[in-house]
Amino acid sequence: MKVFGYGTEAADKDLVSVVFERKDPRAGEIAFKVTYCGVCHSDLHQVRNDWRNTTYPCVPGHEVVGEVTAVGDGVTRFAVGDVIGVGCMVNSCLDCEKCDAGVENYCQGPKGFTATYNGPAKARGENTYGGYTSHFVVREEFAITVPNGYDPRYVGPVLCAGITVYSPMKHWGLEAGKTLGVVGVGGLGHMAIKLGKALGARVVALTRSEGKTDEILKMGADEVVISSDKEQMKSARQSLDLMINTIPVPHDINPYVGLMKSDSTIVIVGNLTNFENVVPGPLVFNRIGIAGSLIGGIKETQEVLDLCAEHDITPSIKMVKMQDINDVLSTLEEGNDGDFRHVIDMQSLHE
Template sequence: MTQATATPAKGYAAHNATTPLAPWNFERRAPRPDDVAIDILYCGVCHSDLHFSHNDWGNGVYPVVPGHEIVGRVTAVGSEVTQYREGDLVGVGCMVDSCRHCQACEDGLEQYCLEGFTMTYGSPDEHGHGGGLTQGGYSDSIVVSERFVVRMPDGIDLKSAAPILCAGITTYSPLKHYGVKAGHKVGVIGMGGLGHMGVKLAKALGAEVTIFTRSEAKVAEAKKQGADHVVISTDAQQMEAVAGQFDFMLDTVPVQHDINPYLNALKYDGTHILVGLLEPLEPAVEGFNLVFKRRVLAGSLIGGMPETQEVLDFCAEHGITCDVEMIDIQNINEAWERMQKGDVKYRFVIDMASLKN
C-alpha cells in the first residue's frame, strides 16, 4: 500500500429503519500501515444485522452496511503488517477495533474493552476519514487492522466458516471459559444458528449434550445435529425428569423466557450461561433457584481475537461446519423476511460474487 487514499466500495445498505436494503456506493478508509485490505467472498447473515438495521435496539445509524461474518482474500497489506500477505484467505468477525491498551485488550479479550470495542458496522470509525461509521460485510471489500483479522485454516469450507465468526465464537467462548470437557452434561437451549453450533462444539469438547426445544418437530433435527438427548421444554413431566442433572446450560434464546425451569435442571454448582438475551429477565429469577444449589447465572459475549482464531482452528480440526443456505445479495430482503420467521437452517450466507451482477 504505497498511497493512502480512500477506495470506492459497493454494497447493500439500510438507509433507514423501515425500507428494504438497497445498493449503495461508498468509500473505504485510506489504509494505514497496520491495515489489511480484503476482497469479500462470503458474508453470513446474522439476526443482529436485522435488529440493528431496524433500530430494534435504539442504536441504529444510517446509511449502514450490515454484516459481521466475513470471509475474504487479502488484496494488499500495509507496511507494518507481519501476519498476512496478498492472497491469504482471512476472516473478520463482529469487531474491527478496540482501545488496545486496557486490561481486557491486553488479555486478548477485546470484546470486553473497557472503552468499548468498535463494531464491524454502525460504530464511529475512530481511524476513518471524516469521522464516518464502520460499514460491514454486505459489500465487495473491507479494510481492517491486522489485529482484528483471523486466518482461515487449511481445509476449512469457506462458505460455512463465515458464521463461525459470530455464531461459532459466541458458543465456543463460554464453553471454553467454563471448562466444558468429557464427562460434563451440557444443555443447549434453543435450536437456531447459535444452538446448532453449541451442540456441535460441546460434543467435540467431549460433553454429553441435550437440546431443549419447545417444538416436538425439532427432535429428529436435534439428533441429526449430534444431540444425545432432546427435551421438550413445554412438557412439565420431561422437565421434571431432568431436574438436577446438568453441569451447564448454554442459553441461546434471544427473547424473554422463563429461565427458572432450566436453573432447576442444573446440579449444585451448575452454571446457566446467557448468550442470546440482552433484555431484562422476565419472569424474574427466583433467588431460591440460585442460593440453595450455589448455582451461577452468567453471560458471555462473542470472543476475543485469539479465541476467534482458536475456534476456527478447532472447527477445522474436528470437521465442524455451520449449516448454511447460500443466497445472492439481490435476495437479501427476502432472506431477512425468512430469517424473521425462523425459516432457515441455520444461517444464510451471501455469495458476494453476486454483487458483481
C-alpha cells in the same frame, strides 16, 4: 475504493443496494474482496434498532470472509491472495488489561472495542459498515487466518456464532463428564451442539421446534427436549452443568433454572433486553449462577476456527443471494425454520 453493499436507512425499511467509499488500506491494514458473509440474528436486531443504538445507514454483516487484495505497510501475517476472516470487531484500544489478555471483546479503553458495523470507528467516530459489502478493510490484529483446506463458505458462522458459544464453554470449564444444555437451536445453538460435542461433553438441546429434532440429533446432540413439553422438561430436571441460552427475545427463564444442577451456570448470550420475574429461590438453594457472555477475543476466535478445521466441524448452512437478504431477515424474525445459518454468496456484488 468504491464499495457495493446492502444497507438500510431506517428500522422499518428494507435493505437496498448502496454504494460508498472505503479508505484504501493504511499502514497495518488489509483490504480484501468479500466472498461470503453469514447472517446473524444480531444483524436483524441492529437493522430494526431493537437495542436502541443503531446509527443509520446501517450496513450489517460480521461473519465476513474474503481474499486479500492489498496490504498496507508493515503488515506481516497476510499477503495478497490469502483467505481471511473478520468477526464482530475491527478495532480496540489494544492497551488495556483486557486487550493485553487477548479479550479485546471486553476492552476497557474509553471507547471499548469497535464493532464491525454500527461502529463508531475509533479515529474519526464515523459509522462502520459491515460485511454485506463487496470489499472490506481491517487492521491486521483483527483479521483471522483461515486454515488451509477449510471451505471458506463455512468460515463466517464460526467467527460470530461459533466463538460466542465456544468462549463460555472454555470460560466455565466444559469438558468430558459434564452436561451442556443449549437453549434455542439456530445459528448460535447449532454451533454450540457441535462444539460442545467436540469438547467431549454430553449435550442436551432444548428447542421449541419439534420439526428440528432429527437434524439436531444428526448434529450429535445426545438428547432433544421440547421446551413446551412439561413431561420432557421434568425428566431433564437438575441434569445440566452449563446452559447456553441463545433465545433472542425476553422470555420466562424460570423453567430452565429447574434443569440446572447445584453449582451450575446459565449463560445468557441471546436476549439483551430484559428478564422479568426471575425467581431467586432456586438459584440461592442450589448456588446456580446466571451470567452473560459476549463473543470472544481474537486469539480464542482463531482457536475455535482452527479447532473446527482440525475436527472437520462445519456449520449447517444455507447459501443465499445478497438480493434475498430481506426474505432471510424475515425468516429469522419469524423464528428459524430449520435453516440453521444463512450465508450470503457475494458473487453478485462483484459482477
